[in-house]
Amino acid sequence: MKALHVVLLDDHQVVLAGMKDYLDQVPGVQVDATFSTSSELINNVRKQKPDVIITDYSMPKDDVYTDGMKLIAYLLRTFPDVKILVLTMISNQMIVSALYDAGVTGVIFKQDNLSEVLSALMAVRANTRYYPPSFKTNMGVDxxxxxxxxxxxxxxxxxxxxxxxxxxxxxxxxxxxxxxxxxxxxxxxxxxxxxxxxxxxxxxxxxxxxxxxxxx
Known part of the structure; x- marks a missing residue:
């Protein structure tokens, strides 16, 4: 089975390290690089395109490409052959729906189990969209x-x-x-x-x- 090449973008080093460590244990998934700024990721992807970009929604301190919906739209427009998975704490259904409308393959909630990253990548391999299990069901909150x-x-x-x-x-x-x-x-x-x-x-x-x- 051909390896799925993935790059990761998040401004929190702990999140990056944890996700890379987890994915490094998954057969058929190859984490090619990790980045802490949007500019670093985009400059790299221009040279060598991965199969999947997993990016945080909120990426501060980058005045060139900024973050949020503007960054996601730029990635989708500039790298149409690369699947985009968005990692976020946001559970606002309008914003999540806007991400899907823009063309992302999936949204992964940071509050969900890390195994959902693998579920999202399995959806990518199957050429389908991934939807987080807690998108519409947020039970057990005070x-x-x-x-x-x-x-x-x-x-x-x-x-x-x-x-x-x-x-x-x-x-x-x-x-x-x-x-x-x-x-x-x-x-x-x-x-x-x-x-x-x-x-x-x-x-x-x-x-x-x-x-x-x-x-x-």
Whole structure:
């Protein structure tokens, strides 16, 4: 059986090391390289294309290719023959659905068992899409988690993107330029997200997102 060549992208070295160690034990899977920035991965894939890219959704500190939906869309557009699996903490169904609509082969939730990475790769080999088991069934969570999840799930993909950049310390004008939107549109989307999260000001917004690890 031909080996499935995989490259990994995540800004957390522990996640990278754990996933590589796990996949190195799987027959028929070859991890060719691991990367901690989007630029490193893209520069490498331009030279030698793998079969699969497994990438984190939130990849900070890369001003060239950024991250989130913009990075995923770029990978899909630039490397149409490479299957894209997205690794994320996000369980917002609108955002996950937007990823599938964009053309990814699968979304793997970080909170699920590591064996789901293998399940996703098996789907790639079978030329089918992978859907995480906990996508629509989030049972056994406490009231706080339910409230938090419901608030986050109410955010639109665009509102989520704006918040993610804002909490990372970017100004409205910087976000507008990065996302190719007007500053007015970005401000409206941020304010709409604040209402959905039930926070009244920027300080509360940042504290809420950081304390609840929304953008891990």
């Amino acid at each position: 009231e706080h988690e339910t409230t938090l999840r419901d608030r986050i799930n109410n955010l639109s993909p665009r509102e989520y993107e704006v918040l993610r950049h804002f909490v990372a310390g970017e100004s409205i004008s910087q976000i507008a330029e990065k996302l190719n939107r007007s500053a007015k549109t970005v401000s409206i989307q941020k304010n709409a997200a604040m209402r959905k999260l039930n926070v009244d000001n920027n300080q509360e917004l940042i504290r809420y997102c950081v304390e609840n690890n929304i953008f891990v």
